Amino acid sequence: MSKQIYFDHAATTSVLPEVREAMQPYLTEKYGNMSTAYELGEEARSAVSHAREVIAHCIDARPEEIFFTSGGSESDNWAIKSIAGEYKSEGKHIITSAIEHHAVLNSCAYLEQLGYEVTYLEVDEKGLVSMEELEQAITPETTLITVMYGNNEIGTIEPVHEIGRIARYRKIPFHTDAVQAVGQIPISVRREPIDLMSASAHKFHGPKGVGFLYVHEGVKIPSFIHGGAQEKGKRAGTENVPGIVGMAEALRIAVLQMKRNRAREIRLRNYFMDRLLREFEQVRINGHPYQRLPGNINISFGGVDATSLLTLLQEDGICASAGSACSTGQTRISHVIEAIRVPDEYAVGTIRFTLGRENTRQEVDQTIRSLKKNLTILREDEAI
Incomplete structure (x- = not known):
């Protein structure tokens, strides 16, 4: 067989040498659990705090709006199921598109089993959702709009700004699965009316098994994993310090060289x-x-x-x-x-x-x- 040619970067990417180097100390001598009080724990806390600041800067967010997860699928599940549950007293209608990643589609299907109504917007032959159809789909019961930023199969970039503008005018939380877009194209959650956004490190030359969910300040989102007080009590479980450090370094490089x-x-x-x-x-x-x-x-x-x-x-x-x-x-x-x-x-x-x-x-x-x-x-x- 000839030398391998890798044309499947939407599936995953290699970990950059600089990212491996940044992670290495937290796999060896700086291996502490950040929930502990001694120096090893403080080193881990400091590293995660810095990573949160770096990631926030890369997407024009505030550090307190970044929550670490195991990747894009968890982030999608957390955003969709938690927002649906948090706002169910106001309505049980969700709007998404027909071409979402299965992490979104299967989360919506799960909610349908619980009595929620889901509208799946059709797309045109280029893969774009229609703003007119989106507005027509909104009802007084609509409590979440979730449309991906860039499609993982056909690459189409959706009109996220327009979707978010409509959602914000109607006071409906807007989530976007940006797993394929973060690190690939410029994103500012301040300039774009996005309330929640999912990302995964291994799509931009970071490690597998780590991602983040951006949650706009003021959006009420309940805990997704119950247990300890990690991630401000929203997502229990010992933090993946090497993965978080690696993700931040990978995104920093991606934005710097974008x-x-x-x-x-x-x-x-x-x-x-x-x-x-x-x-x-x-x-x-x-x-x-x-x-x-x-x-x-x-x-x-x-x-x-x-x-x-x-x-x-x-x-x-x-x-x-x-x-x-x-x-x-x-x-x-x-x-x-x-x-x-x-x-x-x-x-x-x-x-x-x-x-x-x-x-x-x-x-x-x-x-x-x-x-x-x-x-x-x-x-x-x-x-x-």
Whole structure:
């Protein structure tokens, strides 16, 4: 197998050397539990306090508005279930979109079992929610709007500012799953009317198993995990000090280098997309043409199966992912691809390339050659 080419940064990213270095002392000599009173505990408390300040600065928040979690899924669950419970006396209606991550969709489905009503906004063929449909969906019973910042499959960036403006005017809490956006595009929770926001460290070159939930000052949110007094009594459990330190360092670097890295990824993405559209037949790019996450390319190839194509790409050392999931030997089209109404003959051939800071034009060229070879093989087999 040739040298590995990693084009799946939306799934996870490598931990930067600087991040590993920042974490190392808190895995070894500074291993204290921050709930203890002696010096080891104070070192841990100081490190977590500093990390909270760094993360808050990176998203233009206040340190007291940052709550540490185990990642994006926990943050989504906490925001949605807790807000729903806190405001249920005012109403039990939630608005979300049809293309959310399953951490959001399954949280909403759980609440439906408890008697809540959920409106799932449709999106257009570019993956955007309609502000008109959002306003029409709001009722006197609506107590939460949750719409993601950037879609994990097709990369479309939603009109978060407009959604938040509507929510704030109607005095409805607004949550956004920003797992794919934090560290990738500039975000200011002061300039944008966001009440709650989820993030996960391993999407921006931090460690796995740690994330945060931003909660705007004044938003009432109850405890999600009960036990000790950690996170101001809102989220019990011994703090993951090395992970929190690593997340803060990773986000600091991501924001510091964002302008350069973002411009570079967009140039490389556009080069990749241009070659795909010019040199291949039966292809379509999914998602918004320019209002999309920097490194995202979601493409559907007509007449092929994504699982088979990904297997052949893997044999050539290329890591990508499917826009569809394999279930009991059958290709199942993802809910996002269904929602944007990709024709069936293309939908089953949907794959996602997500570029990162280390990818090169040479890797794109090599991937183009691999695609040409393997698409020919698959289409010839299909024709037999």
